[in-house]
Amino acid sequence: MSWFTEARFGLFIHWGIYAAAARHEWVKSRERLTDAQYQRYFDHFDPDLYDPARWADEAAGAGMRYVVVTTKHHDGFCLWDSDLTDYKATRTPHGRDLLAPLVEAFRERGLRIGLYHSLLDWHHPDFPVDLHHPQRDDQEFKAATAGRDVAKYADYLHGQVEELLTRYGRIDSMWFDFSYPGRGFGAKGREAWRSEELLALVRRLQPQILVNNRLDLGTGDFTTPEQVMPTAGTVGAGGLPWESCQTLNGSWGYDRDNLDWKSAGLLVRMLVENVARGGNMLLNVGPNARGEFEPRAVERLRAIGSWMRLHSRAVHGAGPAEGLVPPPDCRYTRRGDRLYLHLFTWPMRHVHLAGLRGRVEYAQFLHDASEVRFHEPADEPGHHYLAVPQDHLTLQLPVQRPDAAVPVVELFLTH
Numbered sequence: 001m002s003w004f005t006e007a008r009f010g011l012f013i014h015w016g017i018y019a020a021a022a023r024h025e026w027v028k029s030r031e032r033l034t035d036a037q038y039q040r041y042f043d044h045f046d047p048d049l050y051d052p053a054r055w056a057d058e059a060a061g062a063g064m065r066y067v068v069v070t071t072k073h074h075d076g077f078c079l080w081d082s083d084l085t086d087y088k089a090t091r092t093p094h095g096r097d098l099l100a101p102l103v104e105a106f107r108e109r110g111l112r113i114g115l116y117h118s119l120l121d122w123h124h125p126d127f128p129v130d131l132h133h134p135q136r137d138d139q140e141f142k143a144a145t146a147g148r149d150v151a152k153y154a155d156y157l158h159g160q161v162e163e164l165l166t167r168y169g170r171i172d173s174m175w176f177d178f179s180y181p182g183r184g185f186g187a188k189g190r191e192a193w194r195s196e197e198l199l200a201l202v203r204r205l206q207p208q209i210l211v212n213n214r215l216d217l218g219t220g221d222f223t224t225p226e227q228v229m230p231t232a233g234t235v236g237a238g239g240l241p242w243e244s245c246q247t248l249n250g251s252w253g254y255d256r257d258n259l260d261w262k263s264a265g266l267l268v269r270m271l272v273e274n275v276a277r278g279g280n281m282l283l284n285v286g287p288n289a290r291g292e293f294e295p296r297a298v299e300r301l302r303a304i305g306s307w308m309r310l311h312s313r314a315v316h317g318a319g320p321a322e323g324l325v326p327p328p329d330c331r332y333t334r335r336g337d338r339l340y341l342h343l344f345t346w347p348m349r350h351v352h353l354a355g356l357r358g359r360v361e362y363a364q365f366l367h368d369a370s371e372v373r374f375h376e377p378a379d380e381p382g383h384h385y386l387a388v389p390q391d392h393l394t395l396q397l398p399v400q401r402p403d404a405a406v407p408v409v410e411l412f413l414t415h
Contacts, residue, residue, distance in 0.1 A: 003112060003172070004210060004222065005241055006317045007065030008275050009308075010114070012245060012284035013055070013102075014070050014252040016077045017041040017092070019289040025253030028075050028122060028134045035123065038134075042077065046093040050291025052105040058293060060109045062301040063308030063315065067106045068114035068175050068282060071099060071164055073253075074132070076123030080167070084159050087123050103168045114173035115164055119157065119193055119214075126153040128192075131180075154193045158201060165205040174202050174209055175224070179216030190216040213240070224282075229273060243280035246270060248297055254286040261296055264303030268405040271304070271315065272342045276331040278320045307405045310367040314340035314408050327351055339411040340366065346401040356393040359414055363395060366408040372397065 014025050020041040021027045028038050059067060072078045078088040080099040089098045103113055121127045122134055126148045135141040165171055179189035190196070195215040202211055213220030223242040230244060249261045262270075267283065274281040285297045293301070308315065314333050321332035321339055329345040339360075341353070363372040373396045377388050388394055395409060 001210070001221065001241055004066075004243075004280065005319070007112065008280050008315050008318065009062075009064050009271060010066040010068060010243065010280060010282045011059040011062075011064045011111075012068050012116075012252075012282045013287065014073065014284060015098075015287045016070060016073050016075065016079070016253070017045045017289075018073070018075060018077075019047075019254040019287060020045055022254050022256035022289070024251045024255045024258075025070075025073050025075075025286070027253075029132055032134050032137060034135065038075070042087070042092055044093065045089075045289065047098070047287075047289060047291030048094075050094075050098065050287075052102040053108075055102070055287070055293065056105040056109045056111065058298060058301050059106065059111060062305040063312050064111065064283075065316065066112035066114055066172065067102075068116050068173065069099070069102060070116045070118075072118055072121070072160070073116075074118045074120040074122055076118075076121040076127075078160070080164070082160055082163055084156055084163070085124075100168065107169070112172040113168070113170070114175050115168075115171055116175040116177060117161060117164065118177050119179060119189065120177075121153065121157070124153050124156060126150060126156070128153075150192045157193050158198055161198065161201060162205065165202060165209075171206050171209055173222075174206075174211045176212060176214045178214045229270070230277060230279065241279070243282045244270075244274050245282045245284065247284045248300060252284050252286055254288045254294070256288075262300070264300045264307075265405045267300060267304055268307050269344055272331050272333065272406060275315050275318055275333045276320060276342070303405070310404070311406070311408050313338070314342065314366060314410070324356070325354055327353065337413045337415065339413055341395075341409040341411060343407045343409070346407070347397060349397055349399060351395045351397060352388055353393045353395065353411075354389070355391050356411070357391045360393055360411050361414050362412040364410050365402060366410045367402055367404050372409050 018025045018027050071080060076087055078085060081090045081097045082088050090096060107113060120132065128148055128150055129135055129142050129145055179195065195217050199211060199215055199217065202209060210221040213223045223240050224245055225242060226245045230242065249258045251258045271281045285293050287293055313335065318333040318335040321334040324332055326332045331342040333340045357376050363374055364370060365372060374393055376393055377390050401407065
C-alpha cells in the first residue's frame with residue numbers, strides 16, 4: 001500500500017457516450033431510456049479533440065499521483081477494443097481504442113494506473129432487469145426478458161476483466177462498482193457475478209494490484225467513501241486505507257447544465273481535510289463528448305496545482321498528527337519530524353498550539369520558507385496577558401494573510 005498512502009491525491013475520470021447526452025452518467029437509468037433511444041449517443045460519439053497527454057499534464061500539474069478511469073460504466077459502453085462486444089469505442093465514429101493512449105500518457109508522466117469497471121451492464125442481453133435498470137418499470141420488457149441468464153453475463157464480465165488486466169501492462173488498482181446484496185437478483189450480487197472467483201482472477205493476473213471494497217466480499221485493500229468526508233477515526237482506523245471520492249460539481253459524468261461548482265479554495269481545503277484524517281482524495285473530472293476537460297475543470301485543477309507546487313510536502317507522504325489537537329479552523333498533517341499547520345481562517349497575529357511547548361526547533365511558512373517566530377509562556381513573561389497555558393507554543397503571524405488558498409506553517413519538531 002505504500003504508493004497509495006504516499007500519493008494522497010488522485011484523478012477520477014468518468015467518460016463514455018453519456019458525455020454526448022451531457023446529463024450525468026446515469027442518464028439512461030434516470031430517464032428510463034431504451035437501448036434504441038440511447039443508441040444515438042453511440043452513433044454520434046466522435047471525440048475528435050481527445051488528447052490524453054493533455055489530461056495527464058493537467059493531472060500531474062495539479063499534484064495528482066494516480067488516475068482511475070471508467071473502462072466501462074453501468075451503461076455497458078467500453079472504452080477499449082474488447083473482443084467480447086461491439087458496444088465499444090472502436091465501433092463508434094471515432095473508431096479507435098480510447099483506453100490504450102490514456103494509460104500510456106499517464107504512465108509516461110509517472111502516474112499510477114487504476115481501472116474502474118462496473119459490475120452492472122444495462123446493455124448486455126443477459127444482465128438482469130434489476131432495481132437500477134432503465135427498463136425496470138416496463139412490465140412488457142421485463143416479461144420478455146425474464147429468461148436472462150446472469151451466469152452468461154458473469155462469464156462476459158470475467159472475460160472483460162481478463163482483457164483489461166492482460167493488455168495494458170501493470171495495473172496498480174482495480175476499482176469495481178458496485179455490488180448490492182439481495183436487491184433485484186433473488187441471489188446476492190456477489191454470487192451472481194461470482195465475486196470470489198473474480199477477485200482470484202484479478203490477483204492471479206496482477207499479483208501486486210490493489211482492489212477496492214465493492215465486490216461485496218466484506219473487505220478489500222482500500223475503502224471508497226463517495227461524496228462524503230469520513231469522520232476522523234471512523235474509516236480505516238486500524239484497518240483499511242481509504243480514499244474519499246469527490247466531484248467538482250456533484251456530477252461524475254459530463255453535465256453541461258450543472259452549475260454547482262466547488263471553488264478551488266474549497267477543493268484545497270477538502271484535500272487537506274482528507275489527509276489530516278488519514279485518507280486520500282480521488283477528485284473526478286467528467287470530460288465532454290469532444291474529449292476535453294471543460295474550462296471550469298481545468299481552471300480548478302490549475303488552481304489546486306498552484307497551491308500544490310508550494311505545499312505538496314504537506315500532502316504527499318503526510319498523514320494525521322496523532323495525539324495533537326489543532327487550533328480552531330486549522331488542520332494538522334504530519335510527515336516524519338515535520339508538522340504542518342494548515343490555516344483555514346487567518347488569525348489576528350497569534351495562534352496558540354496546544355502540547356507543543358519545547359517540541360519545535362524552527363517554524364516557517366511553507367510557500368516561501370520565511371521564518372515564523374514563536375515563543376513559549378515561560379520564555380517571555382511580558383506576554384502573560386495572552387493567558388496561554390504552559391504547554392502551549394504561540395506563533396507570531398503577520399497581520400497580512402499570505403496569498404495562498406490555505407497558508408501552511410511548517411514546524412520542525414525536535415527529536
